[in-house]
Amino acid sequence: MLYKVVYMNNNDSECLEAGKSGADGAKKLTSLRGYFQHRLAENHRIHLPATFKEALLNRGVNRLVIIQEPECLVVYPEDEWQKKEEEFKKLNLENKKVRMYLRKLYSTLEDVELDVAGRFVLSDKFIKAMKLGNQVVLLGLINFFEIWHPDRYRWKQEDWEQEFDGNREFVSGLLEKRELDEEEG
Template sequence: MFRGINPINLDAKGRMAMPMRYREHIATTCEGRMVATIDTDSRCLLMYTQPEWDVIQSKIEQLSSFNPVTRRIQRLLIGHATDLELDGNGRLLLPATLREYACLEKKIVLLGQGKKFEIWSEDQWLQTRDAYLDEGQDDGVIPEELQSLSL
């Protein structure tokens, strides 16, 4: 499971060093193979292990292409999906098209989300995080599926 917030610097070639605490898990579960794609709602990237992505892509492909919303999701998620592989130094090269979409420059944030990571520009993440924190204080309405959760 991937969790936590990890500040990372991209090098001049667009490579990010995967934090050490994730490397062994990635090496054993998918031999260092990952897939990155765009988030359809936020200017960030989603990154999955190859086996996890294969399940998601299969589900996306099963959706009807006649529905304009599902077709949009298929085009965006699968169309932007890019295979990545950890190099010998534990780095992943993020392609320029994905870096441009997510406005990734030198300082980025790797956000663990259980079965996937989100990759944000540091500035975008700080703005988004603050908006989420402020948003949660407005209406106090808790979705029904969360009401039985005890923290």
């Protein structure tokens, strides 16, 4: 079931559905972005930030795909994961390295459904593997988000800050190359 968010104005009448604007043609929020520190409930339930819920609602998504990586959990909205799977289908499954990669990837993967309040439950497997306690960090990265142990996130953040300028130049170069390729093609 897809949840619905409705904003109320001062006299308690329905005003706007999440993601819609009073101005015609205004863009809806569809990106998952931002840093959020959240409490993990005893039953391992995570309540998504309001902006994440709004973005998922605007995309028509109520299922997530969670993948365990070495340092964090990566969470894809179902629509983004389907795009990745379409790319995987183009790979040569006869190639041993491709199969090994996909085996490992899919062995860590779990599908979860959002409840009407925009919450989902992390499995014991993920809690133990990531050594998660009662706090987690959610980091939105445009089309997906990550779930981090707060201590590990702070430790990695120091590395990221030291490498930021070099990484910014690298990303700028990629964007410029893509722009040139699009102009030529």
